[in-house]
Structure formats: structure tokens, C-alpha cells
Amino acid sequence: xxxxxxxxxxxxxxxxxxxxxxxxxxxxxxxxxxxxxxxxxxxxxxxxxxxxxxxxxxxxxxxxxxxxxxxxxxxxxxxxxxxxxxxxxxxxxxxxxxxxxxxxxxxxxxxxxxxxxxxxxxxxxxxxxxxxxxxxxxxxxxxxxxxxxxxxxxxxx
Amino acid sequence: xxxxxxxxxxxxxxxxxxxxxxxxxxxxxxxxxxxxxxxxxxxxxxxxxxxxxxxxxxxxxxxxxxxxxxxxxxxxxxxxxxxxxxxxxxxx
Numbered sequence: 001x002x003x004x005x006x007x008x009x010x011x012x013x014x015x016x017x018x019x020x021x022x023x024x025x026x027x028x029x030x031x032x033x034x035x036x037x038x039x040x041x042x043x044x045x046x047x048x049x050x051x052x053x054x055x056x057x058x059x060x061x062x063x064x065x066x067x068x069x070x071x072x073x074x075x076x077x078x079x080x081x082x083x084x085x086x087x088x089x090x091x092x093x094x095x096x097x098x099x100x101x102x103x104x105x106x107x108x109x110x111x112x113x114x115x116x117x118x119x120x121x122x123x124x125x126x127x128x129x130x131x132x133x134x135x136x137x138x139x140x141x142x143x144x145x146x147x148x149x150x151x152x153x154x155x156x157x
Numbered sequence: 158x159x160x161x162x163x164x165x166x167x168x169x170x171x172x173x174x175x176x177x178x179x180x181x182x183x184x185x186x187x188x189x190x191x192x193x194x195x196x197x198x199x200x201x202x203x204x205x206x207x208x209x210x211x212x213x214x215x216x217x218x219x220x221x222x223x224x225x226x227x228x229x230x231x232x233x234x235x236x237x238x239x240x241x242x243x244x245x246x247x248x249x
Contacts, residue, residue, distance in 0.1 A: 014225045018232045022239045030239055040234040046178070070177050120235075122228060 005100075009127050016122040024111050024118040028086050031109065032056045046071075058083050062091075072098045087111055103128045158186070159209070162196060166208035189230075193222045 020027055030036045034054055042049070042064070051065040062078040075096040082090035089109040095102040105126030112119045158172050173183040187207055190196045198207045 020239050040238045
């Protein structure tokens with residue numbers, strides 16, 4: 001692991017669509033308000049946060065650094081590059097695991113009304129470095145997210 | 158877990174061993190991996206054995222679905238928060 005790193009880069013784009021049964025304004029609030037955002041964006045209980053910030057404005061930064069329980073340290077930093085009220089959010093973000101640079105991505109979130117519901121289209125274009133993305137880091141991330149999802153669903157009953 | 162499976166098939170309890178997490182959480186996680194086509198499972202008696210799906214580690218197909226997964230979970234969680242904060246006595 002600590003020998004000479006074999007360099008590689010994989011480019012990937014993916015698109016996720018969700019329609020939420022709430023008005024666009026409610027989704028916008030959940031994306032932009034720090035208190036509501038904390039309820040779904042964070043990595044969850046399996047992750048000890050050591051540094052965290054989020055500033056929702058063009059040029060504003062977000063950071064989240066900490067450690068997965070029994071797992072690696074990870075660091076997320078982001079910068080908003082474009083915000084059109086109630087319509088579009090663009091940010092770039094970087095991921096590090098154990099001090100190694102995992103990826104750089106551009107994420108575009110577009111909101112559209114569909115009747116009185118909101119359609120969210122999430123497009124991520126990224127470059128993923130040195131084959132680091134396959135093992136535990138992403139697995140731990142997914143696990144934490146699932147825990148959080150479960151907790152959210154239960155408390156929402 | 159995927160790394161463990163890259164060394165060969167394993168049961169749920171074998172896969173859970175390195176993690177300090179309840180077994181149902183592991184099962185749920187494996188369910189998501191299975192749905193995403195990353196792993197497959199067979200049940201023999203009471204033991205369910207998981208293995209990597211053929212071609213699961215091909216860079217092209219599965220790799221992207223693995224990138225998608227955290228973002229998808231996050232957006233589903235957003236949906237859960239939205240339905241909790243905006244439906245009070247309304248439709249679920």
C-alpha cells in the first residue's frame with residue numbers, strides 16, 4: 001500500500017433523477033439551509049466529524065473531515081460555482097481518504113416543478129484517481145449512508 | 158466487503174466480522190449491493206453465501222453504479238427528510 005503509487009485516472013459521469021412529493025421551494029430549502037441539510041447530507045453515526053462547514057453562496061466552501069468507525073479518515077471539500085435560485089446548483093468537490101486524493105467531481109443539481117412535485121436531476125462528472133475508489137472507503141461510506149437512511153426513515157414514521 | 162468478496166465467496170457472518178455493526182445492517186447493505194448488481198447470493202440451508210457478480214469489477218459498468226450508490230442513498234435520505242418536514246397530516 002505504501003509502496004510507489006501506480007497512477008491512473010478514470011473519468012465517469014452519472015445521472016440520478018428523483019421526484020419528491022413536495023414543492024420545489026421545499027427541496028431548495030433542504031439543499032441550502034444548513035440545519036435541514038445536516039439531517040440528510042452528513043455521513044451519519046458511523047462517522048466522527050472533526051471538521052465541518054458549509055456556506056451556500058457562489059464561491060462558498062463546504063468541508064467535512066472525520067473518521068469512519070473502525071475505518072479510514074476521509075475529507076470532503078466543495079466549492080459552489082453556480083446558484084440560480086430555485087433552479088440550479090453547481091459545485092465542485094474533492095474527496096481524500098487517508099490523505100490520498102480519491103476524486104475531483106463537478107455536480108450539477110437541477111430542480112423543476114412537475115405539477116406540485118419537484119423533480120431533481122443530479123449529474124456528477126468526475127475523475128477518479130489511482131484506483132483508490134474501489135475498496136473500503138466507498139464501502140464504509142455506503143454503510144454509513146444506509147445507517148443514516150434507516151434512522152431517517154424510522155424517525156419519520 | 159467487496160474487497161473480501163474479491164478473494165472468494167463468503168457468508169454474511171464472515172462478511173460482518175471486521176465491522177462493528179449489527180448484522181441486519183450488513184444484510185441491508187448486501188441487499189443494496191445485490192440490487193446494484195455488484196454481488197449475487199445463494200442460500201444453502203440456513204447459510205446465505207455472497208459472491209461478486211461476474212464482471213462486477215469491470216471498470217466500465219459496475220464501477221459507475223458503485224459511484225452512484227452514495228449519491229443515490231443521499232438523495233433518498235433527502236426525500237425522507239422532505240416527507241417528514243413537509244407532510245403533516247397530508248399524504249405520506
